Amino acid sequence: MNAQAYNFAYLDEQTKRMIRRAILKAVAVPGYQVPFASREMPMPYGWGTGGVQVTAAVLGPDDVLKVIDQGSDDTTNAVSIRKFFAKTAGVATTTRTEDATVIQTRHRIPEAQLTEDQILVFQVPIPEPLRFLEPRETETRRMHALADYGVMHVKLYEDIARHGHIATTYAYPVKVADRYVMDPSPTPKFDNPKMDNCPALQLFGAGREKRIYAIPPYTSVVSLDFEDHPFEPYRQDAPCALCGATDSYLDEVIMDDRGSRMFVCSDSDYCASRRDAAAPAEQAGAAHDA
Amino acid sequence: MTPDDEPLLIADGLTKWYGRQLGCRDVSFSLYAGEVLAVVGESGSGKTTLLQLLAGQFEASAGRVSYRMRDGVTRDLSTLSEAERRFLFRTDWGYVQQDATLGLRMGVSAGGNVGERLMAVGARHYGEIRHAAESWLDRVEIDIARIDETPRSYSGGMRQRLQIARNLVTQPRLVFMDEPTGGLDVSVQARLLDLLRSLVRDLGLAAIVVTHDLAVARLLSHRIMVMKDGEVIETGLTDQVLDDPREAYTQLLVSSILPA
Amino acid sequence: MLELSGVAKSFTMHLRGGLTLPVVRGVSFAARAGECVVLAGPSGAGKSSILKMIFGSYRCDAGAIRVQHGGGATDVATAEPREMIALRRTVVAYVTQFLRAIPRVPAIEVVAEPLLANAVAREAALARAAELLARLNVPERLWSLPPATFSGGEQQRVNIARGLVGDHPLLLLDEPTASLDDLNRAVVIDLIAERKRRGTAIVSVVHDADVRDAIADRIVDVTAFAAAA
Numbered sequence: 001m002n003a004q005a006y007n008f009a010y011l012d013e014q015t016k017r018m019i020r021r022a023i024l025k026a027v028a029v030p031g032y033q034v035p036f037a038s039r040e041m042p043m044p045y046g047w048g049t050g051g052v053q054v055t056a057a058v059l060g061p062d063d064v065l066k067v068i069d070q071g072s073d074d075t076t077n078a079v080s081i082r083k084f085f086a087k088t089a090g091v092a093t094t095t096r097t098e099d100a101t102v103i104q105t106r107h108r109i110p111e112a113q114l115t116e117d118q119i120l121v122f123q124v125p126i127p128e129p130l131r132f133l134e135p136r137e138t139e140t141r142r143m144h145a146l147a148d149y150g151v152m153h154v155k156l157y158e159d160i161a162r163h164g165h166i167a168t169t170y171a172y173p174v175k176v177a178d179r180y181v182m183d184p185s186p187t188p189k190f191d192n193p194k195m196d197n198c199p200a201l202q203l204f205g206a207g208r209e210k211r212i213y214a215i216p217p218y219t220s221v222v223s224l225d226f227e228d229h230p231f232e233p234y235r236q237d238a239p240c241a242l243c244g245a246t247d248s249y250l251d252e253v254i255m256d257d258r259g260s261r262m263f264v265c266s267d268s269d270y271c272a273s274r275r276d277a278a279a280p281a282e283q284a285g286a287a288h289d290a
Numbered sequence: 291m292t293p294d295d296e297p298l299l300i301a302d303g304l305t306k307w308y309g310r311q312l313g314c315r316d317v318s319f320s321l322y323a324g325e326v327l328a329v330v331g332e333s334g335s336g337k338t339t340l341l342q343l344l345a346g347q348f349e350a351s352a353g354r355v356s357y358r359m360r361d362g363v364t365r366d367l368s369t370l371s372e373a374e375r376r377f378l379f380r381t382d383w384g385y386v387q388q389d390a391t392l393g394l395r396m397g398v399s400a401g402g403n404v405g406e407r408l409m410a411v412g413a414r415h416y417g418e419i420r421h422a423a424e425s426w427l428d429r430v431e432i433d434i435a436r437i438d439e440t441p442r443s444y445s446g447g448m449r450q451r452l453q454i455a456r457n458l459v460t461q462p463r464l465v466f467m468d469e470p471t472g473g474l475d476v477s478v479q480a481r482l483l484d485l486l487r488s489l490v491r492d493l494g495l496a497a498i499v500v501t502h503d504l505a506v507a508r509l510l511s512h513r514i515m516v517m518k519d520g521e522v523i524e525t526g527l528t529d530q531v532l533d534d535p536r537e538a539y540t541q542l543l544v545s546s547i548l549p550a
Numbered sequence: 551m552l553e554l555s556g557v558a559k560s561f562t563m564h565l566r567g568g569l570t571l572p573v574v575r576g577v578s579f580a581a582r583a584g585e586c587v588v589l590a591g592p593s594g595a596g597k598s599s600i601l602k603m604i605f606g607s608y609r610c611d612a613g614a615i616r617v618q619h620g621g622g623a624t625d626v627a628t629a630e631p632r633e634m635i636a637l638r639r640t641v642v643a644y645v646t647q648f649l650r651a652i653p654r655v656p657a658i659e660v661v662a663e664p665l666l667a668n669a670v671a672r673e674a675a676l677a678r679a680a681e682l683l684a685r686l687n688v689p690e691r692l693w694s695l696p697p698a699t700f701s702g703g704e705q706q707r708v709n710i711a712r713g714l715v716g717d718h719p720l721l722l723l724d725e726p727t728a729s730l731d732d733l734n735r736a737v738v739i740d741l742i743a744e745r746k747r748r749g750t751a752i753v754s755v756v757h758d759a760d761v762r763d764a765i766a767d768r769i770v771d772v773t774a775f776a777a778a779a
Contacts, residue, residue, distance in 0.1 A: 133395075146373045150380075150410025154395070154402045157409065160416050161399055161438045226416040322632050480653035487652075491667055509652060513631045527606055527631045534608040538564030545565060 009056035009089040015039055019057035019212070023203060026214035031176030032144070033127050038210040048081060048106060049207030051123035055104045058119055058203070059085065064092045066100035071108040071249070071266035078106075095269050107170070109191040111248045111270040114200035116217060122185045124206040127213065129173045129183040149181050152224055160229055169234060175222045176215055189223070190233045190249045196221040238263040243274035296358055298323050298464060298496050299344070303353035306339050312520040313339035316353070319515065319525065323463060326490055326497045328511035328528060330504060330543070336520035337500045338468060344498060345385055345466045346375055357464075380410050384457030384465035388472045390449035393456070394441050400427060400452055401437040407460045426455040430485060447478035451485065458489065467499045471506055483509050504547055508532055516540050551751035552604065552720055553580040557613035557627070559599055560777065572777030573599050577613065579770045583719065586742065586752040586765050591772035597755040598647065600772065601722045603627075604753065605644040606634045617641060617720060639668060644722040645713035649705040651698040657708050658683065658693040664716035682711040686737055702729040710738060714745070721745065723754040727761050739764045 022036040041049040065085055069078040073095040081104060082093050094100050097112040106123040114120060130140045133151045152173055159167040172189035176182050184195060185204060195202060195215060202215040215221060223231040236250045241262040248270055250263040265271035297320035306313035314336035321327055329337040343350050346367050358364045360382060387393035394403050404423040413419050424434045430451040441449050450470065457465060470486065471479040487510060490497055499510055507514050507528060514528040516539065524537045535541045558575035562568060574596040581587040589597040602608040604615055606626050615626040619641040624633055652660065658679050665675035683693060686707040692700065697708045706729045713721065727735045742752060742765045756762045
């Protein structure tokens with residue numbers, strides 16, 4: 001790799017400063033969407049440009065980066081973004097959650113408990129939780145400013161009226177620090193409780209919509225619900241077929257045309273670690289990219 | 291409900307100019323709890339401008355509107371913060387639009403439409419919200435079996451009744467109505483007017499009703515204000531102004547009604 | 551209870567180039583509690599206009615119309631609209647010559663309306679309305695129907711029932727028996743007599759000499775107040 005071809009982590013220093021200022025503002029007002037001047041990145045909108053810009057701004061030469069997509073380290077997008085930072089920042093990368101200092105994720109929170117030394121960067125498509133009911137940006141900004149959130153409960157009411165229960169299964173809206181209502185990105189609602197009082201810093205980047213928001217460590221994050229229809233994290237009723245875990249979020253894999261299926265941990269590192277611990281002689285082997 | 295000594299709403303010299311075009315000029319009156327005031331006039335009379343001014347939807351060019359809040363203190367509406375104004379609009383006031391599609395969330399079920407105000411002020415029990423929505427739908431004579439349908443499947447009269455339920459669920463003390471029976475078939479109008487009359491009476495509502503239809507004014511209101519070209523021509527007890535009109539324009543309006 | 555002094559009224563017809571039609575002037579008379587005053591005179595003399603002025607449906611150009619009630623006295627001629635609204639709710643009831651039929655409202659609710667407007671419980675209001683309608687021989691099968699399709703006599707009886715149901719201390723009756731048969735005329739005369747005994751002041755316009763004689767304590771000749779044309 002030609003070290004002079006790119007500035008550290010691709011973005012120029014002024015841009016990174018601008019993004020850091022936005023991040024600081026976001027951390028100061030938990031859950032509030034801070035507009036930022038999203039740059040043109042070498043991947044199109046919809047492919048994680050927001051998350052990449054946030055990661056680029058917080059990454060330092062001694063950081064260890066993990067990138068996952070739907071919980072997995074080895075899908076195309078996760079591999080591409082990991083290679084991108086390996087090339088432009090020269091940082092060490094890992095698939096092991098415990099070893100990472102910065103974790104960029106699309107649509108999942110790792111199963112392993114995060115620590116105060118870690119930053120979790122979420123890729124966000126639509127940052128505005130009120131957008132589906134109120135298309136006007138001027139109006140949604142005002143609603144956030146006035147904490148005018150009745151319409152969120154209308155959505156939940158509609159779910160219960162239509163399906164008998166709150167049917168939202170991902171991107172389940174939460175209230176942060178008892179003030180702002182936030183979209184946690186399309187993570188399954190199973191992951192919502194992990195955001196509450198989390199020791200790690202959680203940063204959210206939406207590149208196309210040009211918004212950054214944040215949850216500082218140890219902040220209260222409460223999922224919206226009704227008194228008589230309380231929030232319940234949903235998990236498929238099965239153990240992981242590979243490692244036997246009963247506490248992790250599962251992917252459903254269709255095996256054949258006859259409809260046979262198996263459930264596997266969505267978090268590939270978690271599953272691999274459990275398998276390694278159970279059979280230490282075997283080389284389960286998480287790959288390291290250089 | 292006993293009539294209070296203090297007025298509920300006071301308009302004082304309300305004036306609105308749209309550039310050089312006059313919306314309304316120098317309108318003053320006091321409205322007391324339980325009174326219904328009809329504002330009548332032909333197109334361009336300024337009656338809708340006045341209604342929107344009173345409801346705080348935009349700023350007056352001159353004059354002010356004061357409202358006695360639930361805590362008994364009378365406030366100049368222009369001094370309210372945005373949050374206070376929104377809260378007022380959502381709890382103590384109602385606004386029934388002429389076009390029900392503007393006053394409803396067309397993509398949300400009837401129950402959600404009626405329950406929204408409750409949820410906006412903190413109601414968090416689905417069962418109770420639904421129950422309140424059912425009882426209001428029943429009150430405005432909508433079949434509660436249709437509570438989960440959206441207003442898209444409702445007729446014009448049903449949408450208007452849904453709009454009324456949506457506005458009354460937080461028991462407002464003052465309701466603004468803009469041509470509430472406009473565009474509805476005559477039989478549907480009669481049903482709606484009947485409903486409005488009984489609700490006003492049973493809930494002790496104060497209301498300001500804009501209409502071009504003198505028969506609606508006579509049926510619904512205690513007091514009437516006749517407007518033309520932005521000015522108030524005549525005002526007083528409804529039956530007095532309609533039976534014994536003093537001004538030339540009022541006499542013209544009254545004599546122009548076609549007998550059925 | 552009621553006192554008119556120097557009341558005058560004329561109509562100005564702007565659509566006829568400002569033509570003025572005087573109706574009455576210098577109207578002065580009183581009605582005491584328990585007394586029935588009948589306004590007499592030919593058609594067009596202004597009898598109904600005087601009733602309307604007392605009720606506030608017509609303005610008066612001059613004079614005073616003082617009504618005594620629990621809260622003091624109100625001069626209808628100068629009263630604010632809300633004072634009139636309050637007065638009509640509890641003090642003055644007006645039985646017009648013809649029932650103004652509100653669409654869709656059943657007869658029994660038309661009659662109960664003044665009680666419901668005074669926050670009387672619904673069942674009690676409807677029960678009282680039913681009593682009066684029965685007394686006035688309106689068949690029960692008609693009670694749940696809107697009066698628009700009733701005969702003139704039935705409509706007038708619904709109108710009378712509505713006027714009487716609220717027990718207002720001042721009653722204005724405009725031709726209360728004009729469309730009624732002998733039987734119901736007698737019922738109305740009885741009802742008027744009962745109300746007089748209960749202390750109600752009544753001002754009435756009656757053409758029929760027999761009815762007038764049966765109910766009137768005093769007769770006021772309205773032609774004495776004729777305004778010069």
